[in-house]
Amino acid sequence: MEFKVKDLSLAEWGRKEIELAEKEMPGLMAIRAEWKAKQPLKGIRITGSLHMTIQTAVLIETLVDLGAQVRWCSCNIFSTQDHAAAAVVVGRNGSPSNPKGVPVFAWKGETLEEYWWCTERALDFSGPEYNSAESAEPKGGASSVNAAAKTVGATQGGGQSRYRGPHQIVDDGGDATLMVHMGYEYDRAGDVPAPKPEDPTDLKELLLCLARIQKETPGRWQKTVPEIRGVTEETTTGVHRLYRMEKEGKLLFTAINVNDSVTKSKFDNIYGCRHSLIDGLNRATDVMIGGKTAVVCGFGEVGKGSAQALRGQGARVIVTEIDPICALQAAMEGYEVKTLEDVVEFADIFITATGNYNVITVDHMKRMKDGAIVGNIGHFDNEIDMAGLAKVPGIQKTNIKPQYDKWTFPDGHRILILAEGRLLNLGCATGHPSFVMSTSFSNQTLAQIELAQHLDKYEKKVYILPKHLDEMVARLHLDHLGVKLTKLRPEQAEYIGVPVEGPYKPSHYRY
Ligand code: NAD
Ligand code: RBV
Numbered sequence: 001m002e003f004k005v006k007d008l009s010l011a012e013w014g015r016k017e018i019e020l021a022e023k024e025m026p027g028l029m030a031i032r033a034e035w036k037a038k039q040p041l042k043g044i045r046i047t048g049s050l051h052m053t054i055q056t057a058v059l060i061e062t063l064v065d066l067g068a069q070v071r072w073c074s075c076n077i078f079s080t081q082d083h084a085a086a087a088v089v090v091g092r093n094g095s096p097s098n099p100k101g102v103p104v105f106a107w108k109g110e111t112l113e114e115y116w117w118c119t120e121r122a123l124d125f126s127g128p129e130y131n132s133a134e135s136a137e138p139k140g141g142a143s144s145v146n147a148a149a150k151t152v153g154a155t156q157g158g159g160q161s162r163y164r165g166p167h168q169i170v171d172d173g174g175d176a177t178l179m180v181h182m183g184y185e186y187d188r189a190g191d192v193p194a195p196k197p198e199d200p201t202d203l204k205e206l207l208l209c210l211a212r213i214q215k216e217t218p219g220r221w222q223k224t225v226p227e228i229r230g231v232t233e234e235t236t237t238g239v240h241r242l243y244r245m246e247k248e249g250k251l252l253f254t255a256i257n258v259n260d261s262v263t264k265s266k267f268d269n270i271y272g273c274r275h276s277l278i279d280g281l282n283r284a285t286d287v288m289i290g291g292k293t294a295v296v297c298g299f300g301e302v303g304k305g306s307a308q309a310l311r312g313q314g315a316r317v318i319v320t321e322i323d324p325i326c327a328l329q330a331a332m333e334g335y336e337v338k339t340l341e342d343v344v345e346f347a348d349i350f351i352t353a354t355g356n357y358n359v360i361t362v363d364h365m366k367r368m369k370d371g372a373i374v375g376n377i378g379h380f381d382n383e384i385d386m387a388g389l390a391k392v393p394g395i396q397k398t399n400i401k402p403q404y405d406k407w408t409f410p411d412g413h414r415i416l417i418l419a420e421g422r423l424l425n426l427g428c429a430t431g432h433p434s435f436v437m438s439t440s441f442s443n444q445t446l447a448q449i450e451l452a453q454h455l456d457k458y459e460k461k462v463y464i465l466p467k468h469l470d471e472m473v474a475r476l477h478l479d480h481l482g483v484k485l486t487k488l489r490p491e492q493a494e495y496i497g498v499p500v501e502g503p504y505k506p507s508h509y510r511y
Contacts, residue, residue: 014087027442042067165224269301272432290314298354
């Protein structure tokens with residue numbers, strides 16, 4: 001079996017934590033129990049690009065239990081838990097000397113070149129193990145998709161005619177989707193452009209990776225794309241990318257926006273970050289948060305959870321916002337709302353949670369006080385201008401420990417940066433805990449089943465899951481917390497105009 005992880009001997013530890021996580025992931029366990037016999041993902045090849053954590057291991061093994069053939073990489077260079085990756089490769093019945101699990105390409109501390117290599121490997125199902133008839137013929141409208149793919153392959157000849165990509169993608173942030181879309185575009189153009197000096201490093205590395213692939217397997221992406229049924233996207237930033245592609249007419253397959261299931265964004269983004277933001281801050285810095293002034297940039301879902309966590313520790317929290325509604329919400333919650341310019345000189349801790357870029361600029365960092373802590377919990381590494389920081393003449397970077405650096409400016413003042421500006425809860429800690437990831441990943445699994453079983457209902461557009469599934473995901477998590485739900489009586493249902501069995505809210509309801 002092909003794979004690349006840090007150390008397979010970590011598998012036993014990983015397995016123990018996976019087993020504990022399963023107990024905290026009742027939604028995924030219920031979906032396994034409900035669907036295992038029906039095998040709704042049988043014959044479906046799934047590529048996942050999502051933080052390779054213990055929680056993700058439980059998702060991967062759920063997809064396998066439902067019949068899928070899975071390959072996986074992380075969507076971040078720092079977020080892999082190496083013992084989780086090892087356990088997934090070894091599998092439930094294998095051993096480090098005889099791994100029988102899922103091919104994973106991920107380790108903590110990848111370079112960007114390695115990152116794109118891992119993504120590319122996770123997208124390649126050409127090995128002989130995928131050549132069975134069952135792998136080639138998924139149910140539910142795929143035969144025409146496959147027929148189209150075979151035609152493309154047949155016209156090209158050579159090795160790539162046997163080339164197999166995934167049928168479905170689980171994406172987080174959209175990098176696997178981006179690689180496929182860019183690869184496809186450059187395949188058709190016949191050339192991958194050379195990176196420009198001003199391109200961000202990860203784009204440069206992606207272009208170099210695509211150029212290599214085009215040389216080795218020309219036509220690969222044209223063969224891949226017609227076989228892809230769709231993608232299910234985990235996070236806000238990835239979803240923004242998808243809607244933009246749809247608007248520009250560039251989306252090549254169906255996309256399910258998992259983030260905007262209520263049981264994802266109103267839980268993972270808020271309560272998950274409420275847990276894992278301070279976990280990351282504490283593990284990296286071990287600095288007392290109480291009494292400090294903390295600035296949270298962005299008061300969306302992630303900002304709301306982050307601000308609450310910092311306040312819970314006794315920090316004095318200041319919020320920055322561009323949206324008057326979110327600014328007003330923050331004020332009504334009792335936070336001061338200021339601009340960064342107002343507070344940059346005296347705050348102790350800065351957290352970006354906007355999904356935007358250049359929110360904390362080099363100029364801001366030049367003005368921060370000595371010892372200021374700067375971290376990001378949004379998806380990419382450009383909310384804090386890390387590229388600009390590295391270019392400040394005379395600046396010195398001193399590594400304190402992995403994913404924690406001290407940057408000393410020529411005037412002698414220092415700032416402390418977490419996870420090189422990448423999401424600190426996954427870089428410096430282990431991301432969200434299992435229970436809340438169970439709600440996110442139940443949505444992911446249901447979305448994957450939807451693509452596998454009902455593709456005929458969808459066009460090449462972005463969709464969210466229907467509300468009855470959202471309510472079902474919530475329902476699957478109630479018992480674990482001892483929640484007793486009140487049963488709606490028929491006459492009451494009639495009075496408020498909803499079915500007794502739900503959905504209980506109209507689609508415009510915002511929770
Ligand atoms: P959101 O849209 O709900 O919130 C973002 C907020 O930032 C918005 O209210 C917006 O008005 C505000 N904003 C934008 N530009 C700003 C600026 N220049 N200054 C101040 N505020 C600004 O999105 P979200 O769901 O909270 O997600 C935010 C980011 O976090 C995304 O990148 C998302 O992918 C990521 N995310 C990370 C995790 C994690 O575990 N680290 C979890 C969920 C989401
Ligand atoms: N996230 N995953 C974890 N423990 O596996 N923690 C957070 C985990 C996801 C979360 O769903 C968010 O939308 C995404 O990471 C941002 O990349």
